[in-house]
Amino acid sequence: MKRPRWLRRPWQAALAGVLAGVLLAGVAAYAAIGAFIWWHAETLLAHPPQRPADAALVLGSRAYLDGKPHPCLAGRVDTAVAMARTGLVRQLAFSGGVDSEDGRTEATAMKERAVTAGFAGPMLLEPASTSTRLNLSLSRPLLLAAGVRSVVIVSEPFHLWRIERLVKMSGFDRSFDVQYAAAPTSCWNALGPLSKGALREPAAIVNNAFRGFLF
Template structure:
C-alpha cells in the first residue's frame, strides 16, 4: 500500500470516527436531558416501544425496564392505559408485546391495556400503533423507551406524522439498560448506526 493511499484511508477513518463520536455525544446529551424532564401533562396512554424479549433465558431487562416506566406513569395517574408495541422476536420467536403484557400483569397492573404485536422496528412501532390508538379513542400519548433511544424515536415520530395525529410526550425509562454500564455501552454504541441507517433510508427528516 502506498503512503498516499494509507494516508487517505487513515483520513477517511478519522472522519468516520469523528462523525460517529459526534452522533454518540448528541444521543447521550439528549438522553440526559430527557431523564431530567419527565412528562408533565396527563395523557390518554403510554406507548411502550418493543425490544428484544428475552436475554439469557429471562425477560430482557431492557424490555421490562420500559414496561416498569410505563407502570410508574400509570401508578402516578399520568396515563390511563398502556399500549405495548412489538412483534415476533427473531432471536427467540416470542412476541414482544405479549412478553410486556405478561410482565405488567405479573407486576400487578390491572388497568386497561392494548397490544400491537406485529411491528419489527421503531418506525413500525409508531406506524402500526396508530390504528390501535385511534380505535381506542386515544388523543394524547407518552412514548416510553430507553434514554439513548429517544433521540431517534422522537424524529421518527415526526417523520411518520405520528406527532401530528396525537399530542405526544416522551419518557426516558431509567432501566437496567441505562444504569448498568455494559448494557448502556452496547446500546449507545449501536444507536448511532441505527440513526445513520434510518437517515440513509429517508426515515429521518
C-alpha cells in the same frame, strides 16, 4: 541504499493515508453522534412527562436474555406501569413483533411483565412491528380506534432522539399529543452510553437518515 517498499510505490502510501483519514473521520462522526445521544438522553431523564395522557406507548426490544425477561425491556414496562400508578396515563400500549434473537413476541412479553408488576388496567397490543418506524405506524390505528388522543412514548434514553424524528417525519404527532418518557432501565443505569443498545444507536440513526426517515 535500497528504498523502503512504500517509497517505491507512493500511490499505495497515498491510498493508505486516504483510507486512514476516512476511518478516523467515521470514528469521530460516530463518537459525536453518540455524545449527542447521551446529552439528549440525560436531558429527557431530567424532564419526565408532566401532562396527563390517555396512554403510554411502550416500544419493544429484545424480550428475553438467558431465559429471563430482558432487563432493558422490563425497565421500559416498569416505567410505564409507574406512570399509570401515579395517574399520568390511563392505559398501556405495547408495540413489538417477534424478536429474531429469542423468537418471542415483544408485545406479549411486555404485557406479561405489566401484569406481573400488578397493572390491571386496559392494555393494547401491537404484535407485528419489527422496527421503530413500524412501531409508530402500526400502533397509530390501534390507538385511534381505542379513542386515544394523547400518548407518552416510552423507551430507553438513548432511543428517544430517533423516535422524536420519526414521530415528526411520519406525522404521528398530528394524530396525537405526544410526550416522551426516558426509562431509567438497569441497562442504562449500569452502562449509560456504553450499553449495547446505545452503542448501536448511532448506526441506526445513520441508516434511518440515509433512507430519508429522519429529515
